[in-house]
Amino acid sequence: MPGTIRMILVGAPGSEFRRAAEMARDAGADVAMADTPAQALDFLREGGGDMVMIDVDADIAGFMASIRAERFTIPVLACGIQASAERAVAAIRAGARDYVPLPPQRELIAAAIASVIERKAPVRIGDHPALARAFALATAVAPTAAPILVTGEKGSGKEVMARAIHEASGRANPLHVVECAGIGADVLESELFGHETGAFPGAVARRIGRLETAGGGTIFLREVGSLAPAIQARLLSALQEQRFTRIGGDELVPFRARLIASTGMDLEAAVHTGSFRADLLVRLGLVRVEVPPLRARGGDLAQLATHFAERLSEADGIVVRPFSDATLVLLSRYAWPGNIRELEDCIHRAVLLAKGTAIEPDDLVRSDGTRLLDLELAEPGGLQIESLVGRTVEEVERELILHTLERCHGNRTSASNILGISVRTMRNKLRTFIEAGIAVAPAP
Numbered sequence: 051m052p053g054t055i056r057m058i059l060v061g062a063p064g065s066e067f068r069r070a071a072e073m074a075r076d077a078g079a080d081v082a083m084a085d086t087p088a089q090a091l092d093f094l095r096e097g098g099g100d101m102v103m104i105d106v107d108a109d110i111a112g113f114m115a116s117i118r119a120e121r122f123t124i125p126v127l128a129c130g131i132q133a134s135a136e137r138a139v140a141a142i143r144a145g146a147r148d149y150v151p152l153p154p155q156r157e158l159i160a161a162a163i164a165s166v167i168e169r170k171a172p173v174r175i176g177d178h179p180a181l182a183r184a185f186a187l188a189t190a191v192a193p194t195a196a197p198i199l200v201t202g203e204k205g206s207g208k209e210v211m212a213r214a215i216h217e218a219s220g221r222a223n224p225l226h227v228v229e230c231a232g233i234g235a236d237v238l239e240s241e242l243f244g245h246e247t248g249a250f251p252g253a254v255a256r257r258i259g260r261l262e263t264a265g266g267g268t269i270f271l272r273e274v275g276s277l278a279p280a281i282q283a284r285l286l287s288a289l290q291e292q293r294f295t296r297i298g299g300d301e302l303v304p305f306r307a308r309l310i311a312s313t314g315m316d317l318e319a320a321v322h323t324g325s326f327r328a329d330l331l332v333r334l335g336l337v338r339v340e341v342p343p344l345r346a347r348g349g350d351l352a353q354l355a356t357h358f359a360e361r362l363s364e365a366d367g368i369v370v371r372p373f374s375d376a377t378l379v380l381l382s383r384y385a386w387p388g389n390i391r392e393l394e395d396c397i398h399r400a401v402l403l404a405k406g407t408a409i410e411p412d413d414l415v416r417s418d419g420t421r422l423l424d425l426e427l428a429e430p431g432g433l434q435i436e437s438l439v440g441r442t443v444e445e446v447e448r449e450l451i452l453h454t455l456e457r458c459h460g461n462r463t464s465a466s467n468i469l470g471i472s473v474r475t476m477r478n479k480l481r482t483f484i485e486a487g488i489a490v491a492p493a494p
């Protein structure tokens with residue numbers, strides 16, 4: 051099933067553990083039962099995994115040390131039958147992310163899975179033409195093996211797009227999501243390519259990497275612009291040769307997976323500064339799908355806000371309140387630099403804060419505590435044509451470009467998308483502005 055997660059359950063094969071495994075399967079996980087931490091490590095080395103649930107009585111500290119040494123980045127939850135609070139706390143101190151009591155409760159197991167792995171149901175809200183065009187392109191190329199580069203601002207829905215492409219591709223294996231930002235280069239290299247025994251001091255056994263476990267499935271590289279140069283070189287070679295070697299080995303492993311990469315960066319600029327390989331960008335960006343920023347998606351905003359308000363109210367057991375008209379206006383005037391993720395968080399806070407019959411402007415608060423009402427927001431459609439009379443087209447165009455760029459926090463691709471011009475045209479215009487000594491918002 052696309053999106054299935056692999057959970058490794060470590061503990062004595064008693065009935066409570068079997069029951070927990072059944073519930074995890076019901077919650078959508080693919081469960082492998084390991085009797086010991088050593089067997090769990092073998093499972094991880096051979097087939098990878100998305101989360102581990104381990105008996106609170108097992109040597110959790112030792113297990114955590116092993117997975118760190120072997121460069122696994124996997125969330126671990128402790129579980130146990132009538133464990134004392136001290137044991138649960140000790141497990142968390144040893145590195146477990148949470149504690150789940152056994153006998154298992156269905157909701158707790160489901161919540162544990164959902165909290166650790168953000169299993170995003172492929173809900174896709176929105177039908178704005180810019181998004182529809184992006185989906186149409188993505189669907190058209192989905193069945194091919196061509197790599198796809200999904201671009202767009204932070205939180206705009208690039209992973210949602212990648213999941214849609216994967217589903218439309220008909221590839222049976224789950225989507226393998228690999229986070230490239232904020233992870234050490236060594237750890238990421240093992241995660242992707244695997245390693246052989248003795249490849250580095252902690253490599254006590256062979257590990258199979260994502261490129262191998264993915265088989266003929268799809269690998270989604272989030273924030274590909276963060277890849278270290280050595281990994282870029284390895285990845286390029288894997289794409290060119292359709293095979294690769296594990297770290298420290300010389301066996302050639304076939305590479306059959308489809309690659310989807312996402313970026314919120316201007317990769318052309320990264321190529322320019324030398325932090326990203328031009329040849330890799332050509333390979334990865336054979337097909338580009340641009341996810342538009344939320345502020346450019348018109349009516350999608352109200353649709354998404356309503357969807358989140360309903361879903362989050364229900365999840366929190368709160369009565370579903372509609373948005374007042376003033377709230378809808380305020381939502382449409384804010385620029386949403388964090389895009390759909392920011393909208394979702396803001397609506398969640400509003401759902402919790404609202405006390406009246408509707409969600410009011412007062413209930414819209416940013417994560418830093420600022421009320422949207424207190425911000426100076428642009429009036430949609432507030433542009434007075436009269437104010438333009440007497441100015442040259444060139445002047446107005448320049449102002450429009452510079453303001454749009456500023457609202458997009460310097461992101462050239464997003465700004466050109468909103469303006470309906472190519473990135474190349476945008477760059478040429480910006481060059482002429484800079485040459486004329488006009489300040490231009492720097493690229494993010």
Ligand SMILES: Nc1ncnc2c1ncn2[C@@H]1O[C@H](COP(=O)(O)OP(=O)(O)OP(=O)(O)O)[C@@H](O)[C@H]1O
Nearest residue numbers: 170173174175203204205206207208209210390391
């Ligand atoms: N069309 C959509 N319908 C409903 N929810 C959406 C849609 N697009 C995005 N979301 C939600 O918005 C959030 C951000 O989406 P996603 O993770 O795909 O963004 P992203 O661009 O990949 O983020 P990042 O820049 O951090 O990598 C997620 O919670 C996702 O479920």
